[in-house]
Amino acid sequence: MAFDNGVADFRSDTVTRPTLAMRKAMAEAEVGDDVYGEDPEINRLQDEAAAIVAKEAALFVASGTMANQIAVGAHTRIGDEVLVARGAHVRQWEASAAQANSGVAIREVDAPAGAIDLDQLGGYLNQRADDHVGVYRLVSLENTFNGSLVPLDHMARAISIARDAGASVHLDGARLFNAAVAAGVEPSEVAAGTDTVAFCFSKGLGAPVGSVICGPSETIREARRIRKRLGGGMRQAGVLAAAARVALAGWRRLEEDHVLASNLALALRDVPGVGDIAQVDSNMVIIEQEHFPVDISRFLTELEAQGILCGKLSSTTMRIVCHQDVDSHDVERLVGVVRALVD
Ligand SMILES: Cc1ncc(COP(=O)(O)O)c(C=O)c1O
Numbered sequence: 567m568a569f570d571n572g573v574a575d576f577r578s579d580t581v582t583r584p585t586l587a588m589r590k591a592m593a594e595a596e597v598g599d600d601v602y603g604e605d606p607e608i609n610r611l612q613d614e615a616a617a618i619v620a621k622e623a624a625l626f627v628a629s630g631t632m633a634n635q636i637a638v639g640a641h642t643r644i645g646d647e648v649l650v651a652r653g654a655h656v657r658q659w660e661a662s663a664a665q666a667n668s669g670v671a672i673r674e675v676d677a678p679a680g681a682i683d684l685d686q687l688g689g690y691l692n693q694r695a696d697d698h699v700g701v702y703r704l705v706s707l708e709n710t711f712n713g714s715l716v717p718l719d720h721m722a723r724a725i726s727i728a729r730d731a732g733a734s735v736h737l738d739g740a741r742l743f744n745a746a747v748a749a750g751v752e753p754s755e756v757a758a759g760t761d762t763v764a765f766c767f768s769k770g771l772g773a774p775v776g777s778v779i780c781g782p783s784e785t786i787r788e789a790r791r792i793r794k795r796l797g798g799g800m801r802q803a804g805v806l807a808a809a810a811r812v813a814l815a816g817w818r819r820l821e822e823d824h825v826l827a828s829n830l831a832l833a834l835r836d837v838p839g840v841g842d843i844a845q846v847d848s849n850m851v852i853i854e855q856e857h858f859p860v861d862i863s864r865f866l867t868e869l870e871a872q873g874i875l876c877g878k879l880s881s882t883t884m885r886i887v888c889h890q891d892v893d894s895h896d897v898e899r900l901v902g903v904v905r906a907l908v909d
Pocket of ligand 1: 630
């Protein structure tokens with residue numbers, strides 16, 4: 567259902583608002599000083615998060631960006647290079663934090679729909695003995711990637727190539743649970759073989775704030791120090807962890823978002839003039855201008871006038887994201903606007 571003011575916001579799943587159950591849990595949360603490790607709600611959340619991805623330990627942090635940046639800091643030394651899929655969040659949308667905070671360079675590897683080119687990956691990693699390049703000490707994967715599921719067997723091959731070359735592997739699983747739903751597996755299977763995995767409570771899972779980084783106990787101890795260095799030590803943040811625990815327990819609900827996105831893509835494909843819409847694996851529908859009969863900027867303005875917001879990834883690419891705060895009625899309204907403009 568759209569927000570109380572009638573706005574249907576499809577720009578991102580980050581716009582989701584805490585549910586009543588989350589608000590109640592927040593009000594009742596048992597808290598303590600987490601910098602002393604004494605917030606019971608955070609400790610419970612960290613245990614649950616580590617368990618669900620089958621890692622030894624976890625650390626609650628402010629955001630997905632902070633989780634990724636802590637991972638980069640924990641796995642690398644100044645001067646190292648990090649290998650990522652082209653367009654990865656950690657490279658493109660984190661304000662050069664890896665360079666600024668950890669002193670590393672980032673090398674992008676071609677990655678159609680987020681699936682990193684394995685030959686290129688191996689090629690870079692084989693340069694490790696060459697003094698002309700920084701040491702590739704970390705490979706950072708991302709799943710889902712712009713809504714696409716990176717096949718798990720592909721991830722496994724990338725991980726094995728990284729391992730053989732002695733590099734660590736981090737998974738930016740901001741939408742790890744969407745990947746699990748899309749692949750029809752448990753979250754631990756998506757994270758299998760990685761050293762660390764980060765995921766967000768504040769996207770499709772609907773919590774107001776927070777992410778987590780999970781991995782071996784020793785790495786998470788180091789992660790705590792890096793979080794402190796970044797100014798991310800939190801005190802009575804159990805009120806946030808309480809909402810995150812409700813979010814985590816409800817991860818299977820994401821299936822509904824995937825069905826909604828897939829129905830939206832089906833309905834759009836029926837509109838005259840709409841061409842190829844990329845396969846919908848999870849909760850995002852990505853539309854390129856060349857396949858859309860109306861100028862994307864004009865369409866977004868028209869939608870906005872009718873209380874519907876969609877995202878613009880570039881001047882030629884639109885993104886429509888389904889989540890708990892939109893429903894099939896909002897999807898019908900959206901499709902109705904396209905139809906009216908095409909007629
Ligand atoms: C794949 C991915 N990683 C990391 C992040 C960062 O999360 P946050 O906005 O909580 O910093 C995002 C945010 O949208 C994301 O899409």
